Amino acid sequence: MLSNINLILDIKNLIASAKQTAIRSVDFQRTLLYWHIGERIFNEEQDGKERANYGEYVIKYLSEQLQPEFGSGFSYRELNRYRQFYRTFPIVDSLRTQLSWTHYKSLIRINDEDKREYYIGETVKNNWSVRQMERQINSQLFERLLLSNDKESVLAVARNEAIPSNPNEIIKDPxxxxxxxxxxxxxxxxxxxxxxxxxxxxxxxxxxxxxxxxxxxxxxxxxxxxxxxxxxxxxxxxxxxxxxxxxxxxxxxxxxxxxxxxxxxxxxxxxxxxxxxxxxxxxxxxxxxxxxxxxxxxxxxxxxxxxxxxxxxPSEEQLLTEIRKEIENIKNE
Incomplete structure (x- = not known):
């Protein structure tokens, strides 16, 4: 009887795992689709770069043609986001299968490349949900770690190039x-x-x-x-x-x-x-x-x-002020 129970549990786990794999695969294909749309829009803009506001015209025209047939995912706002997605991640091979399109929507709002790279690395490594990743971004996790660490060591840990050996590399203040x-x-x-x-x-x-x-x-x-x-x-x-x-x-x-x-x-x-x-x-x-x-x-x-x-x-300005103070303290020691 016990072996039958284990068999059922094993098969249930296989089904759940397959479902998750399928969901991730479908979502990644959607992410690739949006990347390629963004690439196509960007290239079209470059071809007509001598014309003022040509890029805006292209997106507006595409939205008018596509949205009635394919829905709100092809609104002016969303098409503009796909263009931004391509411009932020211009190398398609750099896209991570572990990240959903919703992850990427939050990541493209981060202008600092090092900061963005940090959150990508930590999200993949820790399997953060979108909610968890956004919470870390909103709590200024990257900036708080910089209060007691240099940027290169923070990024090295995120990339799995280094294992933390010092408590300051893990314990945050504040x-x-x-x-x-x-x-x-x-x-x-x-x-x-x-x-x-x-x-x-x-x-x-x-x-x-x-x-x-x-x-x-x-x-x-x-x-x-x-x-x-x-x-x-x-x-x-x-x-x-x-x-x-x-x-x-x-x-x-x-x-x-x-x-x-x-x-x-x-x-x-x-x-x-x-x-x-x-x-x-x-x-x-x-x-x-x-x-x-x-x-x-x-x-x-x-x-x-x-x-x-x-x-x-905390606000970003509060943390940047603390980082500047910490840098001054180190210089004066």
């Missing part, structure tokens, strides 16, 4: 937790924020990035009659280490760093296996003084990080 649905101006207890993260754990794992898995909440440490509790424990398979999160709903203090250091020491001496790397501790806080962090930790510290969190999506 973290954006808009998916929790909490209002920035309200006061919260640490347990409220922790509960919201657990409720939205899948979204939090997406924000954390590559290789994270959830291990425990309020992990109890019993030390000679005293009990302590680590807010959240994760494991990162890329860095091959535990990652501990302590949540603070106020400005970070040096006492907070000391407490987290104790938790990290405990995991390194009791929980960590011989082949695993040193435990990382992350203080997730509303505000921090970088100088306090710097002088509260050893000069060669690589395991304790402080990351500010925000409950709303």
């Amino acid at each position: 973290m954006v937790l808009e998916f929790l649905g909490l209002k920035r101006e309200s006061a919260y207890y640490e347990k409220d924020l922790e509960q919201a993260i657990i409720t939205h754990l899948q979204d939090f794992l997406l924000e954390l990035g590559n290789g994270f898995s959830f291990v425990a909440r309020q992990k109890r440490l019993h030390l000679d009659g005293d009990d302590f509790y680590v807010d959240l424990v994760f494991y990162n398979r890329i860095l091959q280490c535990f990652v501990l999160f302590e949540i603070k709903t106020q400005k970070l203090t040096h006492e907070d760093l000391g407490q987290l250091q104790m938790y990290v020491n405990y995991f390194d001496r009791v929980e960590k296996l011989e082949h695993e790397k040193a435990t990382i501790g992350v203080l997730l806080c509303t505000d921090k003084n970088n100088e306090v962090v710097k002088f509260s930790l050893p000069e060669n510290n690589k395991t304790i990080l402080a990351s500010q969190y925000d409950l709303i999506l």
Whole structure:
């Protein structure tokens, strides 16, 4: 009887896999169709480039001829988008079968080539849905990673040319937790924020990035009659280490760093296996003084990080300002 059940499950999985493959194949053919239409429109424009507004005329004319027969996918707006698609991705072999046309519609709005390449690489590598990719774009993930990394290392990781070895390459500062649905101006207890993260754990794992898995909440440490509790424990398979999160709903203090250091020491001496790397501790806080962090930790510290969190999506200008400040700080060191 058990073998029959397994047989049914295997066949169901084969059917589901075949359906997904067929859907991806059809969508990619649609993507290729739009690329070739964009190419044809662009080439027609170039042939008539001496005529003012010829490109606009071509698209308008095509829309009038095609939309009544083939529907809204051939409206003036959509045909213009196909032209933009071709101009953004002029090499047809560069198109990725793992990305849907809806992915590409979001990607062609990104003007910066490095930024666009990053999101393509991460979407393919992590199999992000359109919603997940757009969330990462809207939360300025690329810019936030640049706050603690150089552009080349960020792109190398996205291209699978390098494996992250430094916590700064994975842990973001700031973290954006808009998916929790909490209002920035309200006061919260640490347990409220922790509960919201657990409720939205899948979204939090997406924000954390590559290789994270959830291990425990309020992990109890019993030390000679005293009990302590680590807010959240994760494991990162890329860095091959535990990652501990302590949540603070106020400005970070040096006492907070000391407490987290104790938790990290405990995991390194009791929980960590011989082949695993040193435990990382992350203080997730509303505000921090970088100088306090710097002088509260050893000069060669690589395991304790402080990351500010925000409950709303940051603007690009806010993050660019932070990047400029970080560059100035590095120059002055």
